[in-house]
Amino acid sequence: MSSGLLYAATGCVIFALGLGGVMLLDHLLRRILAFNLMGSGAFLVLVGLAQRDGTPDPVPQAMVLTGIVVAVAATALALTLARRWHALTGRDEIGAAGKQRGPDD
Amino acid sequence: MNLALAFDVLLAAALLWSAWRTLSTAQIDRAVVMFIVFGLLLTLAWARLAAPDIALAEAAIGAGLTGALLLDGLAALKRTDARRPARRTAGKVMVRIAVISVLGLLAGTLVTALISLPPAPIRLPAAVAGDLANSGVSHPVTAVLLNFRGYDTLLEVAVLLLALVGMLAVGLPPAHPGISRNSMLPTLARYALPLMVLAAVYLLWAGAHRPGGAFQAAAVLAAGGVLLNLSRLQAHWLPASRAPRLAIAGGFLLFLAIAAALLAHGGLLRYPPEQAGLLIVLIESGLTVSLAVNLAAFFLLRSTPENGQIPPATAPRESP
Amino acid sequence: MPLLDLLSGSLLLCGAFFFFAGTIGLLRFPDVYTRLHALAKADNLGLGCILAGLALQADSMALALKLLAIWPLALIASAAVGYTIARRADRLGIVPWEKPKP
Numbered sequence: 364m365s366s367g368l369l370y371a372a373t374g375c376v377i378f379a380l381g382l383g384g385v386m387l388l389d390h391l392l393r394r395i396l397a398f399n400l401m402g403s404g405a406f407l408v409l410v411g412l413a414q415r416d417g418t419p420d421p422v423p424q425a426m427v428l429t430g431i432v433v434a435v436a437a438t439a440l441a442l443t444l445a446r447r448w449h450a451l452t453g454r455d456e457i458g459a460a461g462k463q464r465g466p467d468d
Numbered sequence: 469m470n471l472a473l474a475f476d477v478l479l480a481a482a483l484l485w486s487a488w489r490t491l492s493t494a495q496i497d498r499a500v501v502m503f504i505v506f507g508l509l510l511t512l513a514w515a516r517l518a519a520p521d522i523a524l525a526e527a528a529i530g531a532g533l534t535g536a537l538l539l540d541g542l543a544a545l546k547r548t549d550a551r552r553p554a555r556r557t558a559g560k561v562m563v564r565i566a567v568i569s570v571l572g573l574l575a576g577t578l579v580t581a582l583i584s585l586p587p588a589p590i591r592l593p594a595a596v597a598g599d600l601a602n603s604g605v606s607h608p609v610t611a612v613l614l615n616f617r618g619y620d621t622l623l624e625v626a627v628l629l630l631a632l633v634g635m636l637a638v639g640l641p642p643a644h645p646g647i648s649r650n651s652m653l654p655t656l657a658r659y660a661l662p663l664m665v666l667a668a669v670y671l672l673w674a675g676a677h678r679p680g681g682a683f684q685a686a687a688v689l690a691a692g693g694v695l696l697n698l699s700r701l702q703a704h705w706l707p708a709s710r711a712p713r714l715a716i717a718g719g720f721l722l723f724l725a726i727a728a729a730l731l732a733h734g735g736l737l738r739y740p741p742e743q744a745g746l747l748i749v750l751i752e753s754g755l756t757v758s759l760a761v762n763l764a765a766f767f768l769l770r771s772t773p774e775n776g777q778i779p780p781a782t783a784p785r786e787s788p
Numbered sequence: 789m790p791l792l793d794l795l796s797g798s799l800l801l802c803g804a805f806f807f808f809a810g811t812i813g814l815l816r817f818p819d820v821y822t823r824l825h826a827l828a829k830a831d832n833l834g835l836g837c838i839l840a841g842l843a844l845q846a847d848s849m850a851l852a853l854k855l856l857a858i859w860p861l862a863l864i865a866s867a868a869v870g871y872t873i874a875r876r877a878d879r880l881g882i883v884p885w886e887k888p889k890p
Contacts, residue, residue, distance in 0.1 A: 372579045379575035384491040386553040412714040419518040421608035431625045436631035439766035442541040443635045656868035
């Protein structure tokens with residue numbers, strides 16, 4: 364197994380971890396972290412898979428560069444939304460978990 | 469198995485461990501710190517994958533700026549330390565087990581599919597290297613970013629602008645006093661900032677021949693702006709202030725204007741080969757300034773009590 | 789030159805040892821001040837050794853000087869940040885650990 368393929372496989376597992384985190388975690392900040400992990404996993408797959416024979420490939424590298432910048436923008440927007448939700452309702456979770464637990468449980 | 473592959477295996481294991489710890493720590497501030505650790509380990513992985521541009525961007529933007537944003541959000545969203553023991557019904561436990569097993573199946577399927585892929589029929593590095601002489605720069609990643617896939621970069625700048633507009637629409641957090649007044653940090657900021665500007669200009673200029681470019685330079689400048697703000701040498705920007713808005717819009721508009729001019733003459737973003745180098749430098753300079761202000765604005769743009777202050781938490785509302 | 793390679797390799801190993809010692813200090817020391825001590829001293833010395841080892845292997849003098857220029861910048865940054873963290877810990881009321889009297 365070449366190193367590119369190894370990192371691509373790692374990226375798959377990190378993506379699955381992140382997806383599990385987004386679905387199973389409750390706190391908004393943890394979900395944002397899990398979402399970022401999904402993105403990083405996808406980037407590893409992009410570059411690792413293209414470079415599995417060992418030659419550096421500039422096209423997926425440029426795409427991942429774009430992706431990192433877009434991910435930070437998405438994180439900033441998500442944090443602003445989470446802040447607004449927290450300020451409006453006092454809760455840190457959305458959906459059924461938030462309703463069940465209440466603001467200061 | 470040679471030494472390099474052994475190092476790769478160790479690094480992959482460390483990546484998986486830090487990703488797992490990010491999700492499973494009980495304390496949220498530890499989770500954020502573990503995410504920053506994950507970002508730095510990922511920087512090493514990019515270096516091992518012969519992607520120094522991505523390594524620079526991941527260290528500056530992925531670990532640095534994202535870490536700063538998350539720590540800032542942590543202060544606003546942090547609750548009690550330990551996660552509350554989940555009052556989980558049997559149904560919820562079943563759902564968790566189902567989700568985890570499906571995800572395990574997904575990861576296994578993906579990894580198996582990866583390993584059994586045939587060699588790629590398309591040879592992109594050769595295609596890029598063949599056209600590199602006409603692109604105006606000599607570094608392949610910069611050529612792809614600003615010439616061959618310039619449209620993607622144009623849209624990316626628009627996405628950043630859109631994220632900022634979204635933040636303005638949702639409502640900005642209030643300005644907070646920041647780090648307590650000490651004399652070390654402002655001194656560091658005063659001496660470090662000229663060096664940071666120098667480093668950013670060097671990264672921008674060197675991006676044409678070697679790893680570097682507009683995004684890394686913008687990240688360094690944005691970090692400088694955040695450092696100035698944390699040492700209280702630069703006040704928060706207010707939503708109505710004109711200078712940051714003009715700076716942010718300027719880079720995108722410059723890129724758009726060049727794209728429109730090229731569209732009038734031929735194809736979208738099809739640079740004439742003699743002027744490609746000059747156009748790329750022009751676009752990159754505009755992008756550096758504008759992206760730096762945009763990235764810093766994620767951190768520095770705050771509301772005041774008079775305008776756009778988020779109303780304080782009132783009685784909890786019913787979910788719709 | 790094999791002598792240069794030997795010197796460079798031993799500097800890199802020294803740097804790795806100092807980083808290792810600093811990490812053990814980070815994990816084992818009892819309070820935040822002693823941990824900052826381990827980070828600021830051992831890690832920066834390790835960084836200096838590694839940079840010196842890499843500079844000996846560099847292709848050109850310009851590259852070697854660029855590598856060596858990283859060290860004072862990292863030192864200054866770690867000094868300022870270490871001071872800020874220690875000051876904040878002091879403000880928060882964290883008392884320095886004292887060895888328990890026998």
